Amino acid sequence: MGIEAVVLKQYQNKVNQTLKQFGDYAMPSSEGWLKTVRKALGMSGSQLANRLGVTKGRVSQAESAELSGSATLKSMQSMAQAMDCRFLYAVIPKKEIENLIRDRAVLKAKEQIKAASTQMALEAQALSDEQLAFEVDRLASEIIEKMPSDLWNDE
Template identity: 50%
Template sequence: MNVRQAVRRQYQALVDITRGGKIQVPAEGWIRTVRKALGMSGAQLAGRMGVTRARIAQMEQAEIAGGVTLKSMQATAEAMGCRFVYAFVPPDTVEAIIVAQARKKAEAIVATAGKHMALEDQAVGGNRTEREVSRLTSELLYEMPSDFWQDK
């Protein structure tokens, strides 16, 4: 394992930690949900933040619509005595996502080569094709070429 691969594995471990959190955004959004859980009115939150009650309502709506800024979320969380955290949560391990991309790329390369070979009446069987996909997947995983994430 080279230094680049070791660093990538360290980043993967950091991202994979988020998978266990099973975080779901509440239907009313975090601002309103936490505010209500604390028994805090919109006016009280507004007072703590130095903004109007209307601004709190706007932020709650903006959060639901996806238009609230990270800076606003952090300030609101702090005003409610909370810590604001955001994360990207992958559906699987980072390694599994990388392996899936390598396989997808390998299948595309082998399919393109197979079309050309078929045109020349040199088509190969399914078992040999699968072996080549596996071999190429391993090669792509090791080399991680610069076009690794380009689908075409």
Template identity: 45%
Template sequence: MSIRNIVVKQYREKVNRTAKAVSQIGMPAEGWLCTARKALHMSAAELARRLGKSRALVSNTEKAELDGGVTLKTMQNMAEAMNCKFVYAIVPQESVKTILEEQAHKKAKQIVEATGTHMALEDQALSQYEMELEIERVARDLLHDMPSDFWRDTP
């Protein structure tokens, strides 16, 4: 296994581990800022004082979090003011392997169908079974070599 493949495998394992760890976490109805502040029994006025900001800013920021209108830096600063740690993650909805396999199959189908059209014009069409086998073979090749246009949806 090449160094590149080992590194890619490590990235995939890290993302999959993180996805598994956070799969049950959802944002509370009031948002994380408000929920954490209330869990600490800290008033918005006290959080504002610790931040050196106004009470209105804290309230507006807590509302903005619910709409996705707050920066990561603001979330981090507010978390630190509550002696908390702000974390975020981007995790796949399925395993990385599944997402890659689905994309490889989709791309392989496009490639094989485009080739099949040309073959049919030359009276060399493949049967449905042969097409399915060829799609699986091309998908395996795509996963193995991962071309630069892997995520491009047109062949």
């Protein structure tokens, strides 16, 4: 295993660890994290505003911005700190990285085999469904092994 493969595996392990730890966490849908934590602390919007040195309206605006997706990382960080909390930011995959890579490799393999298979059918040499499935799996494994730079290119 080369150094690039070792580094790639380290990245994959880090992301998978995050998935296992936080994968099912979701923002409280009706109010968002900022308002939920503020309320859990028993802190009013005015009290948080005083801690931040801003108006109560600015706190309300920040809480609304979180819900609409327009909050900045900086505002989330400062609001969290003012509530004696940490702000964490993460991009968490829906499933383990290896599975995402495998799914993509299978898709790429199917695209390649479909093109070849069409040509073979024209020459009356079409593969059976079982042979096609075997070739997709074989080619997907080869793609994963090589991890080509165009794996994520959409064609």
